[in-house]
Amino acid sequence: MNEKTEMLNCKEVIKKLYDFLADEITVEDVLKFKTHIEKCGHCNEVTLFHKKLKEIVKNSTKETASEELKRRILASFEK
Amino acid sequence: MxxxxxxxxxxxxxxxxxxxxxxxxxxxxxxxxxxxxxxxxxxxxxxxxxxxxxxxxxxxxxxxxxxxxxxxxxxxxxxSVRPQTSSYDEFEEYYLYRKLNKTQSYDSLNKFDVLDELFGDDVKKSLETISEQFREIIILADIEEFSYKEIAEILEIPIGTVMSRLSRARGTLQKLLWEFAKENGYVRSKE
The missing domain is CATH 1.10.1740.10 (RNA polymerase sigma factor, region 2, helix turn helix motif)
Known part of the structure; x- marks a missing residue:
């Protein structure tokens, strides 16, 4: 088996999970990761759970700047 | 011009x-x-x-x-009084999942349903509760989606520190989420 088709085991998948979700692993590892979770129900569930958790954190507190602040900022840059 | x-x-x-x-x-x-x-x-x-x-x-x-x-x-x-310190566990960032695996939820909610229940306020409150250092790194990584390298530059810390701090921050956040899930009755612990 050459290195490219070599499988990741469950332990390696879990170890790389957050890096995978953050898009911080190599293209080869992404492929290996996806190949593994397609076949492994448990790792697939762990991945989906943490992907969802990450989305929930991301969407938990969306604040937007007021138009008033934007106007003030633009005004402060007026020459 | x-x-x-x-x-x-x-x-x-x-x-x-x-x-x-x-x-x-x-x-x-x-x-x-x-x-x-x-x-x-x-x-x-x-x-x-x-x-x-x-x-x-x-x-x-x-x-x-x-x-x-x-x-x-x-x-x-x-x-901030001082950065929160907690013992470092390699799999800390899987805290919530592991807890839910050992847990019965009411009305047979599965792990994913519990996440839906947690949506919004609990996450917001948990984020407000963790230390500023932890909150800051979670905002940069999970909300603003900066890369590890960018976070290292923004905070002027090594990439290894970014990764270990993030993992501790996630663990701490998940412990709070777990507490909220218990308090609000989404889950009941068998332990």
């Missing part, structure tokens, strides 16, 4: 689309609308003053966030 007008235009073109993100981050860090607005304005003025040192083609968002974080440090860091 004169050179300074071009610079002025260019700065606003790069900076204005980021005002919401900057404000959102500043608000989460300070918890107060007025402080957040002041911080954003201060960061923008500092960034404009330093704009000639910004290298074109590099990441403007990471650059301006570094200025925001630095502008904020002196204010919000004062309120």
């Amino acid at each position: 004169r050179k300074e007008e071009i610079t002025h235009e260019k700065f606003l073109e790069l900076a204005m689309p980021l005002v919401d993100s900057l404000y959102s981050t500043a608000f989460r860090m300070t918890g107060k609308k007025m402080d957040a607005e002041d911080l954003v304005q201060e960061a923008l003025l500092k960034a404009y003053g330093a704009f000639d040192r910004f290298q074109e083609g590099t990441n403007f968002k990471a650059w301006i966030f570094k200025i925001l974080v630095n502008a904020g440090i002196s204010n919000y860091r004062k309120k």
Whole structure:
């Protein structure tokens, strides 16, 4: 088996999970990761759970700047 | 157009689309609308003053966030007693999942349903409760989606520290989420 088709085991998948979700692993590892979770129900569930958790954190507190602040900022840059 | 007008235009073109993100981050860090607005304005003025040192083609968002974080440090860091320390466990960032695996939930909610129940307020409250150092890194990584390398630059810490701090921050956040899930009765622990 050459290195490219070599499988990741469950332990390696879990170890790389957050890096995978953050898009911080190599293209080869992404492929290996996806190949593994397609076949492994448990790792697939762990991945989906943490992907969802990450989305929930991301969407938990969306604040937007007021138009008033934007106007003030633009005004402060007026020459 | 004169050179300074071009610079002025260019700065606003790069900076204005980021005002919401900057404000959102500043608000989460300070918890107060007025402080957040002041911080954003201060960061923008500092960034404009330093704009000639910004290298074109590099990441403007990471650059301006570094200025925001630095502008904020002196204010919000004062309120923090000391960074939270907790024992470091390699799989800490899987805390919630592991707990839910050992748990019965009411009305046969599965793990994913529990996440839906947690949506919104509990996550917001948990984020407000963790230390500023942890909150800051979660905002940068999971909300603003900066890369590890960019976070390392923004916070001026090594990438290894970014990764270990993130993992501890996630673990701490998940412990709070677990407490909320228990308090609100989404789950009941068998332990």
